Amino acid sequence: MIKVTPFHAFHRAAGAHMAAFAGYEMPIYYTSIQEEHLAVRQRAGLFDVSHMGEFIIRGPQALDLVQLVTTNDAAKLSDGQAQYSCMTHERGGVLDDLIVYCIEKQKVYMLVVNAANIAADREWIIQHNAFDAEVVDISEKTCLLALQGPAALNILQPFTDVDLIKLPYYRFVKTSLLGFKPVLISATGYTGAGGVELYFENKDQAAETIWQALTEAGKPYDMKLAGLGARDTLRLEMGYCLYGHELNPDITPLEAGLGWIVKWNKDFIGKPALLQQKEQGIARKLVGFRLIEKGIPRQDYSILDMEGRPIGHVTSGSFSPSLNQPIGLGYVETAYAQPDTPIQIRIRNQNVKAVVTSLPFLKKS
Amino acid sequence: MKFPEHLKYTPEHEWIAVQGDTATVGITDFAQRELGDIVYVDIPSAGKELDAHAPFGTVEAVKTVSELYMPVKGTIIEINPRLNEAPELVNQDPYGEGWMIKIRLSDPSQLNELLAAEQYQQLVGN
Numbered sequence: 001m002i003k004v005t006p007f008h009a010f011h012r013a014a015g016a017h018m019a020a021f022a023g024y025e026m027p028i029y030y031t032s033i034q035e036e037h038l039a040v041r042q043r044a045g046l047f048d049v050s051h052m053g054e055f056i057i058r059g060p061q062a063l064d065l066v067q068l069v070t071t072n073d074a075a076k077l078s079d080g081q082a083q084y085s086c087m088t089h090e091r092g093g094v095l096d097d098l099i100v101y102c103i104e105k106q107k108v109y110m111l112v113v114n115a116a117n118i119a120a121d122r123e124w125i126i127q128h129n130a131f132d133a134e135v136v137d138i139s140e141k142t143c144l145l146a147l148q149g150p151a152a153l154n155i156l157q158p159f160t161d162v163d164l165i166k167l168p169y170y171r172f173v174k175t176s177l178l179g180f181k182p183v184l185i186s187a188t189g190y191t192g193a194g195g196v197e198l199y200f201e202n203k204d205q206a207a208e209t210i211w212q213a214l215t216e217a218g219k220p221y222d223m224k225l226a227g228l229g230a231r232d233t234l235r236l237e238m239g240y241c242l243y244g245h246e247l248n249p250d251i252t253p254l255e256a257g258l259g260w261i262v263k264w265n266k267d268f269i270g271k272p273a274l275l276q277q278k279e280q281g282i283a284r285k286l287v288g289f290r291l292i293e294k295g296i297p298r299q300d301y302s303i304l305d306m307e308g309r310p311i312g313h314v315t316s317g318s319f320s321p322s323l324n325q326p327i328g329l330g331y332v333e334t335a336y337a338q339p340d341t342p343i344q345i346r347i348r349n350q351n352v353k354a355v356v357t358s359l360p361f362l363k364k365s
Numbered sequence: 366m367k368f369p370e371h372l373k374y375t376p377e378h379e380w381i382a383v384q385g386d387t388a389t390v391g392i393t394d395f396a397q398r399e400l401g402d403i404v405y406v407d408i409p410s411a412g413k414e415l416d417a418h419a420p421f422g423t424v425e426a427v428k429t430v431s432e433l434y435m436p437v438k439g440t441i442i443e444i445n446p447r448l449n450e451a452p453e454l455v456n457q458d459p460y461g462e463g464w465m466i467k468i469r470l471s472d473p474s475q476l477n478e479l480l481a482a483e484q485y486q487q488l489v490g491n
Binding site for chain 2: 029035296318319
């Protein structure tokens, strides 16, 4: 049975083009992916991403469990800090990428995981819980809205006492919003456009009230409702990995360019395998590329060298609305991973010229 | 959503407007909405005679790529020159400025196999 979020009726009323995504019927776009994308880059956009999963890990040794199952160093986090991380299996492959929220140092953490992996992640964490920690899956009752873009803080500010401009990237506050509490306001997102994400429980019509307040407050800023289509093109311009595309159990974080979230000063599942790979060097590497001829790269298309020899494959691709050209991510043999290396993408029986490009595609202005 | 009465339709979401022994072909309003923002229209088959249902090109949207199919057998005599620079015309005006090809009909009797506006509308559930 396909699930819906508490905002489903609003999506329908707004004329959203809906599709199944990770077991949920979610809005892909309302009017146009490119319009929504540009609204987020230039003004603001509101995304319902309530399909994402949330776990609370609680107990005197909660930190030990988080440290064991994730690759980044959660011990560095103080209350109110968040951290991008991933979970790896014994051979170092990526089970999921996630955000770790430190709610109470040592004792209470929230892990935010991909919707498609909720059940598997939960089982994996419970299976490795040798620390008597409480692992609570709060995914079903938790709403998550992403308010993103340069005007996002202006839109939210009238509803909260928190001085949003002073909330640094990857910090969060547990506060009240429109009389609902707790609401977790987090300076995170998946767009590179700035803004916040709001986590709250859907009780006493919180979902309805908050959605209506934000859409009303967004009007003077010409905020748009934005779907998963724009979310995908926005993250792609930033070179952010998407699970099921750049990340899967056969890929290690080192290959995916996520070495910066793998910390060697602590133990975690998969560390010996990753250490070995680090010493031996990686055979393939995730790169960004842009096409210099027409075409759109899509997942699983072959990447070729200039002689036509296969050297890798595309993991994501689209037309970049901000750069007005086709871009993509993919794995190539390490020798081809340097920026400016000419490559070709095999698009339906044609070799289309492309060039390896440093990430993010969208440079900070 | 629009389904002009004077056009014929295919289950693959093309429309065809017949003018004597030639015809204009494009994709339907429903199709452009399903595809979303169209960024390329690639029609490499100028001058070729193609069978009904044969692919004559592809349309690339941000999210997906889709083949374009001949509604009936014919020879491609013209490709909309504006789609190269302005593929968004297909989204903006699918039955007008977003037309794709003009063909010379090889077998006009095949037109009888196509759908009328009402039948097509039922097919796409509107």
